[in-house]
Amino acid sequence: MNVLEARELGKRYGRKWALKDLALDVPGGRIVALVGPNGAGKTTFLQLAMGFAKPDAGTVVAFGLSPRRDAAAFLPKVGYAAQEPPLFRRFSVGELLKMGSQLNRRWDGLMAVRRLRRLGIGLDLSVASLSGGMRAQVALVLALAKMPDLLLLDEPMASLDPLARHEFMGLLMAASAEQDLTVVLSSHIIGDLRATCDYLVVLTRGSTQLAGDMDEIVGTHQRLVGPVDSINAIGYVQEIVQVERSDRQASLLVRMRGPLLDPRWESYPVDLDQIVLAYLSRNANISSFETDLAAEAAS
């Protein structure tokens, strides 16, 4: 069952379309990694999904509710936190919790206090005195405390050091184990995502390049190394995503659609970074790739 659905979603700033014809489905109960370069439209998408901005085309709904038209029913179900979260600097952490308890119908204040205690963040600390990592954690605790069914996180760890990122993720994973939660997490740092997310969406220039189960994607993509002159043959069976070639040898990143029978080719596993990179640069390369194929066919 899809928790978040986007259909032909478009958003324009002036004349430039940040998102165009975007289709996206987020299955329930998953932790979804939304990946793409800066300017790909990740922030715009999450803002539209949360109702901060209005679409110029298409729709986005969560649980069948429109974020703006059905705001009163929508808001209690969805939580949000962004990079360098806008917390009231002069408030104490405890006062932030009080705000949450007053502005939300569902609120688990005890759980929030317990989590903050485990993180070593005192309730009487002022927000201005917190480090970037602690602020990100407080924002996450706040978003989780309203017991949302869907959590949207827009690059929440972008300005954190690796240790702070690990702690942030630990908090998110623990919450995912404790609460019924679907998470959409956008990031341009891919390393954090392989072990934590179980669904992947790759976004470039405002539209979806790749979407699917994380293990399945990583499992079915391989790097194949072999002779240059038989790229074509491989292309008939497998789905070639990226080609790198030298004089004699070619290195292909493929999505396996069938068994690899040609002994001249060796296959290596690829990690998530390489897969995403290949898809990100695919658009740029696609025209040159097609001419290459045509040249091969002619020879």
Next chain:
Amino acid sequence: MDPTSGLTPYLQLVQQITHALRLSQLKVGDRLPTVRDVAAQLAINPNTVLKAYRHLEMQGLLVSRPGTGVFVAKELRGPSAQDQAALRRALVRWLTHAKDAGLDLESVQALFADTIRQYTIDEAVAS
């Protein structure tokens, strides 16, 4: 978590727990940390932990008692010193074969890693 091993995270976790059992770091009757705690500590998806625990449960190495937790059920014996020595000799013989066949060191490592990966996956599917 090793992104280059070609193994899914859950299988890596299975390996790590099995390894701990083999080294007697975990003994029969020991309680494993909760799914939540493992997920929080390692910053990995709780479903991964769940799958790993279930996998080992099906293999009979762990047993879950609802309400109390997951416990070690069976011990794993590691190889004896003689077994290890024999295995090492077999490996050296194999390497010589490979070198005669024309494989260089990198190809050997690639072949080895791929074979291990496939073997582990087949094992998991079979169990």
Next chain:
Amino acid sequence: MIWLTWRQQRFEAGLALAVLAVGVAVLLLTRQAITADINALGIPACLSGRGTSTTCSSAYQAFKDNFSAQQTLLGALTYLPVLIGVVLAASIASEMEQGTYRLAWAQSVTRGRWALTRIGFPILFGLAITGLIAGVTSWWMQPANQVQGPLRPGSFDVQGLLPPAYMLLAFAMTVSGGVLWRRTVPAVGLGIVAVVGIRLAVQAWLRPNFVTPISYLWISGSAPYGAQDWVVQGGAGASSYVYVDGAGRQLSYEQVHSMCGQVVDAQSKDAWSSCLQAHHLGELVKWQPPTRFWEFQAIESTLVVGLALALVVLTVWWLRSRTV
């Protein structure tokens, strides 16, 4: 939501309350002195009709001179409501600049409700404070009103409905600037400049004609208007005079001077009047009587509050529909 609004603005609210306390204290302390001065100058006798015109006019003049010492206080009282409005709204502008409104919008309260509460409560608070200020100031002005009338610029602005009305306008200007541009300092600047500009423009060009003034063709004799009337054109101490001939045509000062100029040079008031009479000329004098005080208050505050409410509605709409 109410707690949140209060918590976000408690500094500004405290400041406003402190100012209110200080202002009221000052007013309470100084009123006694004003009444004493009036009695010492013998003005009550003049007001009830006894006393000669010369002694009374010099008494009035003496009071005016003494009362002008309160100018700074009056000036402060005029612009205090504006400052209160701007300060209360600056907090909202700052929230837009820093983006913390998104934190509230990520909870379960809708944008519309957030906007109405976040803007509405400071308005209510500001109205209460400036209403109190206006009340105390009106009471403080009563003695002076009896001598020089409540419609004079300076007096009119600090009494009745105007203080809360201008507070509301200042608030609305600052809040709309802050929401539209998301910058605090320009919004505050805009708020102050716009409100001061509007008030001065209304005072100079609109207020004198809210209701058609009483006009009189004055040639000689004692002034047709009283001390309590607000003279809007001509009269003693005016900056410009309008002269009208027998046919009702308006003459320029040069034309009049060409006819009676040598008399002016001689600086004789009676000679001036006889010269005007001889040429069938008269001075057009217009004024507003003090009985129109509440009418004028109603008209000006409706104008000001109307503009303010329009801005507030625009701001709330913008927050609901366009802000990201």
